[in-house]
Amino acid sequence: MTDELGLRERKKLATRQALCDAALKLALDEGVATLTPERIAEEVHVSPRTFRNYFSSKEEAIVAGLRDRAHEVADNLRRRPADESIWDSLRAVLLPSVETGMPGSDLMNLLGLIRCHHALLAEHLTGFEDLSRRMAEVIAERTGTDVQRDVYPRLLADASGIALKTSLGLWATGSTGRSLADIFGEALDLLSRGLPVPAPAHSADTGPPAG
Amino acid sequence: MTDELGLRERKKLATRQALCDAALKLALDEGVATLTPERIAEEVHVSPRTFRNYFSSKEEAIVAGLRDRAHEVADNLRRRPADESIWDSLRAVLLPSVETGMPGSDLMNLLGLIRCHHALLAEHLTGFEDLSRRMAEVIAERTGTDVQRDVYPRLLADASGIALKTSLGLWATGSTGRSLADIFGEALDLLSRGLPVPAPAHSADTGPPAG
DNA sequence: GCACGAAGTTTCCGGTTTGGAAAACTTGCA
DNA sequence: TGCAAGTTTTCCAAACCGGAAACTTCGTGC
Structure with missing residues (x-):
């Protein structure tokens, strides 16, 4: 199924997954209050703006895995x-x-x-x-x-x-x-x-x- | 019961009630998208900062009545x-x-x-x-x-x-x-x-x- | 292979939102 | 009245947000 996706789609999915994984990991490790979109983006080596292209808030990213x-x-x-x-x-x-x-x-x-x-x-x-x-x-x-x-x-x-x-x-x-x-x-x-x-x-x- | 509240408490409650009434009324009349905390505060004749002392967002104020x-x-x-x-x-x-x-x-x-x-x-x-x-x-x-x-x-x-x-x-x-x-x-x-x-x-x- | 259009990412940036701090004001009480 | 406690306001700096354009990467037709 995923084999049918092109490289572009796979990369996009991977970026999204990496962002929500990182958001969850950082939230668990360092707490929610101090977590910032910048910190999550940094962890995944993308720009903060890219994070905001995928999620409209850190909370959305944190629960995206469940959702x-x-x-x-x-x-x-x-x-x-x-x-x-x-x-x-x-x-x-x-x-x-x-x-x-x-x-x-x-x-x-x-x-x-x-x-x-x-x-x-x-x-x-x-x-x-x-x-x-x-x-x-x-x-x-x-x-x-x-x-x-x-x-x-x-x-x-x-x-x-x-x-x-x-x-x-x-x-x-x-x-x-x-x-x-x-x-x-x-x-x-x-x-x-x-x-x-x-x-x-x-x-x-x-x-x-x-x- | 409410008679036991001092003037201070009653005023605070009244302000809160006025804010959420106004929020609901304005949301119904003018839509949610264009509604701002400033507009709600203006309607109740308090400062925008006061609105934010009671509610952390316009959405919170709008559904406060139900809540x-x-x-x-x-x-x-x-x-x-x-x-x-x-x-x-x-x-x-x-x-x-x-x-x-x-x-x-x-x-x-x-x-x-x-x-x-x-x-x-x-x-x-x-x-x-x-x-x-x-x-x-x-x-x-x-x-x-x-x-x-x-x-x-x-x-x-x-x-x-x-x-x-x-x-x-x-x-x-x-x-x-x-x-x-x-x-x-x-x-x-x-x-x-x-x-x-x-x-x-x-x-x-x-x-x-x-x- | 190359070139071009499509899609994703980044930089830049101005408008908006947020909430802390302290001054100004109001209330409750002696 | 005068003071302590609580509320509202003004001021403001930092964070957030998302549009626009430049730049990079991918997919495709030649």
């Missing part, structure tokens, strides 16, 4: 077998989208940064919005519903988006000790069962039954 | 009767939060603006994030779960947030002809039933049953 996967996720969903349950398809497609492409520790640190920086959070959330929009179209195709008129495809797309977002948020706090896959599995399961109120003894150690 | 309700919504949820089903509480609390405080036509126009402007969308989405965070705490209290360890309260908070967001999005396109309350009711209903795949004939006029 760009919205395309692939929707495409992958479209390629799932038509007779598979939609929940199984979502499960199969969403989790790999974040588990690949970045070391888990980097992902956790990035989520920590996102939580603390308004501009990063805003950029991150528009990424989820983008993801939802694309998924809604595929879900509508798969289920014979209409994105323009029916609640269902938008709602399921958003629901699976929050399953991922919520799981990432809980996992990144590190207070559960559970794997991302485990948490995400539970989230999808809860959603597909209508979010039943958990039994009081659900959490094992939050307190013994009162005398 | 500020996150506090009240969480408070209102906390005040619902303890024996009410959580879904009923959510239904009772979320819808009024958007239906009051702004003419419906203004709300629809604002949502139209938000859809078209990346920065506005980003700001709007952080508002929902804020709402979810507050609601998760109350939900955890109500259901005896733990925000730090359990998936449930975060997921239900996010789920009711997207019920609202999705409903607003679908309603604002105007392509359904349905009321916001109607759409929102269906969204909550779908979520509480586990998002069952709708029957093929769900939409009345998307096509006759194939022969």
Whole structure:
């Protein structure tokens, strides 16, 4: 697939990738506040103006790696077998989208940064919005519903988006000790069962039954 | 309650309110692109620097009205009767939060603006994030779960947030002809039933049953 | 291979935005 | 009234932004 691209396209893609890799690396290493577009450009040996040709802010560059996967996720969903349950398809497609492409520790640190920086959070959330929009179209195709008129495809797309977002948020706090896959599995399961109120003894150690 | 605030606090609140009212009004009347912080400040008869003491961008000011309700919504949820089903509480609390405080036509126009402007969308989405965070705490209290360890309260908070967001999005396109309350009711209903795949004939006029 | 058009990068630069610092002003209280 | 605390304003320097033109690199037809 990439072999069909000319040298020019490949270089452009490589520059973009190098910029967002550098942005992420520098943000993790040196913090977001002190990071400047100039610093990122310098790291990649391009001019600051070139950075601004690709990204309109450092925040956009930092989360671009996560964000760009919205395309692939929707495409992958479209390629799932038509007779598979939609929940199984979502499960199969969403989790790999974040588990690949970045070391888990980097992902956790990035989520920590996102939580603390308004501009990063805003950029991150528009990424989820983008993801939802694309998924809604595929879900509508798969289920014979209409994105323009029916609640269902938008709602399921958003629901699976929050399953991922919520799981990432809980996992990144590190207070559960559970794997991302485990948490995400539970989230999808809860959603597909209508979010039943958990039994009081659900959490094992939050307190013994009162005398 | 507000009587307990001193004149100083009341004036500050009034200035903030005047700024975000003006920002919204000007954005709706004259568009977002040409709107400047200077213009907003001028409308309220304060200096541009004062505007920037309250809001860090025009976008923040424009959606501040919607955003500020996150506090009240969480408070209102906390005040619902303890024996009410959580879904009923959510239904009772979320819808009024958007239906009051702004003419419906203004709300629809604002949502139209938000859809078209990346920065506005980003700001709007952080508002929902804020709402979810507050609601998760109350939900955890109500259901005896733990925000730090359990998936449930975060997921239900996010789920009711997207019920609202999705409903607003679908309603604002105007392509359904349905009321916001109607759409929102269906969204909550779908979520509480586990998002069952709708029957093929769900939409009345998307096509006759194939022969 | 070479030359030319297309596309990407860089330099230059002026307009805009941003937020710190301190002065000026307002409020709350004795 | 006089003072302390808080808010608004003026001033301003640094950072950011993106248009325009020069320059470099790539793709293609000869």
